[in-house]
Amino acid sequence: MLDIRLIREKPDFVRERIATRGGDDAGKIDELLKVDGERRKVETELQQLQADRNRLSKEIGAKKSRKEATDDLEKQVRKIGEQAAGLDERAAKLDNDQRNLLLEIPNLPHATVPVGKDATANKVVREWGSKPQFSGKPADHVALGEKLKILDLERATKLSGSGFICFTGAGARLERALINFMIDLHTRDHGYTEVSPPFLVRRDCMVGTSQLPKFEEDMYKIEAEELFLAPTAEVPVTNLHREEILAVNDLPKKFVAYTPCFRREAGSAGRETRGIIRVHQFDKVEMVKVTTAGKSYEELESLVADAEKVLQLLGLHYRVIELCTGDLGFGSAKTYDIEVWSPGQNAYLEVSSCSNFEDYQARRMNLRYKDADAKNKFAHTLNGSGLALPRLFAALVETFQQSDGSIRIPEKLQPYFGADKITH
RNA sequence: GGAGGGGUGGCAGAGCGGUUGAAUGCACCGGUCUUGAAAACCGGAAGGCUCGAAAGGGUCUCGUGAGUUCGAAUCUCACCCCCUCCGCCA
Numbered sequence: 001m002l003d004i005r006l007i008r009e010k011p012d013f014v015r016e017r018i019a020t021r022g023g024d025d026a027g028k029i030d031e032l033l034k035v036d037g038e039r040r041k042v043e044t045e046l047q048q049l050q051a052d053r054n055r056l057s058k059e060i061g062a063k064k065s066r067k068e069a070t071d072d073l074e075k076q077v078r079k080i081g082e083q084a085a086g087l088d089e090r091a092a093k094l095d096n097d098q099r100n101l102l103l104e105i106p107n108l109p110h111a112t113v114p115v116g117k118d119a120t121a122n123k124v125v126r127e128w129g130s131k132p133q134f135s136g137k138p139a140d141h142v143a144l145g146e147k148l149k150i151l152d153l154e155r156a157t158k159l160s161g162s163g164f165i166c167f168t169g170a171g172a173r174l175e176r177a178l179i180n181f182m183i184d185l186h187t188r189d190h191g192y193t194e195v196s197p198p199f200l201v202r203r204d205c206m207v208g209t210s211q212l213p214k215f216e217e218d219m220y221k222i223e224a225e226e227l228f229l230a231p232t233a234e235v236p237v238t239n240l241h242r243e244e245i246l247a248v249n250d251l252p253k254k255f256v257a258y259t260p261c262f263r264r265e266a267g268s269a270g271r272e273t274r275g276i277i278r279v280h281q282f283d284k285v286e287m288v289k290v291t292t293a294g295k296s297y298e299e300l301e302s303l304v305a306d307a308e309k310v311l312q313l314l315g316l317h318y319r320v321i322e323l324c325t326g327d328l329g330f331g332s333a334k335t336y337d338i339e340v341w342s343p344g345q346n347a348y349l350e351v352s353s354c355s356n357f358e359d360y361q362a363r364r365m366n367l368r369y370k371d372a373d374a375k376n377k378f379a380h381t382l383n384g385s386g387l388a389l390p391r392l393f394a395a396l397v398e399t400f401q402q403s404d405g406s407i408r409i410p411e412k413l414q415p416y417f418g419a420d421k422i423t424h
Numbered sequence: 425g426g427a428g429g430g431g432u433g434g435c436a437g438a439g440c441g442g443u444u445g446a447a448u449g450c451a452c453c454g455g456u457c458u459u460g461a462a463a464a465c466c467g468g469a470a471g472g473c474u475c476g477a478a479a480g481g482g483u484c485u486c487g488u489g490a491g492u493u494c495g496a497a498u499c500u501c502a503c504c505c506c507c508u509c510c511g512c513c514a
Contacts, residue, residue: 043474047483054483057495061442070494077494095473245434245471366472374453376471 001102001363004036017108020115020325025105032101039094046087053080103213107360109325110297110334116324122337123324128308129317131341132399140344141394142275144401145171148422151276163265163280165390170422174396174409175283175389177416179258182285182310186386190306192256192287197236199259200227205239208365210331210357220262229262233286234383241290242365245376251369252291252299256386259284276390277349283389289382292369293359296380297334300356304336307352307386313412316395317341319348333358336384340391344398349391354384397422 007014011033015026056077060070109115114123132138145151150171156164167175186192206212206228211219220229230236237255246253261284268278276282287306291299304320311318323335332355339348359378362368368376400408407422414420 040474043483047474050484051482053494058443060494064442074494081494247434374469 001360002105002108003359003363004032004098004102007032008036014108018106020109020113021106021328022117022326028101028105032098032105035094035098035101039091039098042087042091042094046084046091049080049084049087053077053084056080100213103207103210103364106330107333107357109328110356110358113328113334114322114324115326117326118324119327121324122327123322125320125322125336127317127319128312129315129341131317132343134343134401135403138343138398139401140275140342141397142344144344144397144407145275147405148407148424150174150397150422153275160280163278165276165279165282167393170419171393174417174422175393177413177418178389178392178396179283179285181413181416182386183256183258185310185313186256186285186287186306190254190256190309192254192306195233195237195240195255195257197230197233197240197257197259199230199236199262200225201230201236201239202227204365205235205242208239208242208367209235209361210364211235214330217266218264220264230259231263232261232284232383232385233257233259234288237286237288238290238361238381238383239365241367241379244367246290246367246369246379248292248369248371251379252289252295255288257286257288259286261388274345276394277345279390285386285389287384287386290367290379291382292371293377293380296356296358296382299380300334300336300354300382303382303384304338304352304354307338307354307384310387310392311338311340311351314396314410316392316399318351329353329355331355331357331360333360338385338387340387340395342391342395342398343401344394349395351387351391351395352385355382357381357383 002014007029011029015029018029019026056073060073060077063070063073114121116122139147141151142153145153148171149169150167152166152168156166159166183194187194200222203212203226206219211228211231219231222228228235236259237257240255241253260281262281265278265280287303289299289303308318308320318338318340321337321339323329323332323337328335335353335355337350338352338354340351342349358380361381362378367379367381369379371377396410397407400410402408402421405424409417409420409422411420
């Protein structure tokens with residue numbers, strides 16, 4: 001959520017920044033300003049009436065204690081109360097309208113974000129390693145998975161329909177090994193605190209991290225309980241401290257969580273549907289940070305580095321992309337994607353998206369910290385995958401496939417996996 | 425699922441219709457004292473919105489929402505959450 005004061009004071013700046021995202025959200029600013037002006041007018045009027053009422057009511061109390069008559073005053077106050085009731089209703093409606101408008105306005109891209117219309121304007125920041133060479137055409141993870149019996153997509157479909165995964169045997173073990181490997185890395189070497197949160201969350205949490213109200217059709221919902229299946233651990237973990245005021249000395253808070261992620265992927269049917277690249281349920285290790293305004297951009301850089309470390313230790317080729325304004329997520333001010341090389345798809349696959357939301361989410365969830373000057377400030381929140389598992393799995397088996405049909409397990413992963421290769 | 429108890433400031437805990445946005449204690453911040461610290465003493469300190477150039481003022485908030493009343497932390501209703509006991513259960 002943007003600061004209404006900023007919108008009030010610099011509407012042109014806000015409009016211009018939002019316009020760089022594309023879309024027509026900039027148009028909502030005018031409506032918002034109108035509602036805000038009206039709201040303040042009505043509130044001021046209302047408060048004047050309330051002040052009168054309070055003053056007279058106190059007078060009644062004083063007179064009664066002196067056993068004096070108060071009939072006239074009571075009549076007067078009753079009349080004020082009737083006037084106030086109408087204004088109160090209007091003020092509440094305007095306040096509600098204002099909040100709803102604010103919830104649908106995206107964050108402002110950071111000044112350093114390259115301006116562009118869509119993903120074609122994204123910038124490659126750096127590459128690590130190089131594409132592995134194969135004598136023939138490398139098999140993709142679907143073929144490898146079938147041959148080695150580590151992936152059973154047909155039966156997953158039987159259970160849940162298309163877009164679901166079933167790892168089997170060494171495949172299931174490989175996934176579990178990767179989860180443990182990543183969580184150990186982030187907790188032991190990178191200083192994150194492990195969290196194992198609920199996977200079902202209330203609407204407030206989804207609003208807090210800005211999945212709602214705008215993207216409700218993309219979310220799985222338990223109708224009977226008004227609970228949502230978290231599309232990412234970002235939701236429960238970032239909301240851990242919602243409605244709290246943290247001590248500045250406790251920041252940054254750094255969390256890492258393994259959770260399944262549930263996404264309806266409405267409207268993306270037919271896109272990247274091959275294998276396990278885009279699915280309705282997948283596992284992910286997610287990192288979340290809560291920090292201060294002054295530190296959030298350096299925390300973003302170290303967050304990306306923490307995610308990159310996973311791929312470096314596994315020896316997988318990847319590149320880091322800086323998203324342009326048009327490709328930026330709704331709540332993000334700046335985002336880096338990490339894309340791992342998939343020999344089987346002959347393409348880079350997004351395995352991590354690391355974003356700084358600045359105070360956008362914090363305003364929505366009322367997450368603050370008490371600064372050194374004892375002032376309450378909205379925190380800055382960040383998150384990034386560290387990493388998403390199915391795509392990592394695909395890149396790994398495709399990259400380390402051997403001419404004999406086996407898959408070599410990277411050395412760092414062997415203690416977790418319990419063997420140095422997967423064979424038929 | 426059944427029965428009962430309860431949600432007040434960072435925490436603990438009073439208040440149960442009228443200058444109470446809220447006693448008191450602890451924790452916190454500043455000061456006095458001290459070589460320094462501790463103790464003691466003095467003082468400060470909730471959040472949001474709004475008016476104002478500022479100083480400062482107003483208003484709302486005692487789980488949430490609605491109601492009764494001239495006036496609600498205090499009374500009524502609904503909902504949410506927590507605790508205890510019973511039942512069921514991984």
